[in-house]
Amino acid sequence: MANIVLLFVCLAAGMLLRLSGRLPDNAPTVLNAFVVNVALPALALQYVHGVTLNASLAAAVSMPWLLFGMGVAFFWGLSKMLALSRETTGARRWCMNTPGF
Numbered sequence: 001m002a003n004i005v006l007l008f009v010c011l012a013a014g015m016l017l018r019l020s021g022r023l024p025d026n027a028p029t030v031l032n033a034f035v036v037n038v039a040l041p042a043l044a045l046q047y048v049h050g051v052t053l054n055a056s057l058a059a060a061v062s063m064p065w066l067l068f069g070m071g072v073a074f075f076w077g078l079s080k081m082l083a084l085s086r087e088t089t090g091a092r093r094w095c096m097n098t099p100g101f
Contacts, residue, residue: 017023051057079089 017027075089
């Protein structure tokens with residue numbers, strides 16, 4: 001319940017700051033960049049030290065790789081079923097013609 005109250009307090013503070021005109025127009029962009037590039041990595045580093053590795057984390061660690069593999073298999077099969085060319089389904093031609101690849 002305290003999180004919801006904090007959410008509404010922050011929302012009201014943001015509305016008041018916007019109405020006051022004390023912040024520049026790009027303030028939301030700067031604040032979002034700070035949260036994404038500084039605050040979230042710091043929070044992750046704070047909590048990663050308390051994590052103990054055990055078998056229950058295997059599903060969480062493997063899930064992105066499983067979803068990636070399932071996506072590749074699905075779209076590869078779909079491209080074969082629809083007889084799409086390699087240029088349509090992948091970046092092979094783009095990468096081969098791009099310097100640095």
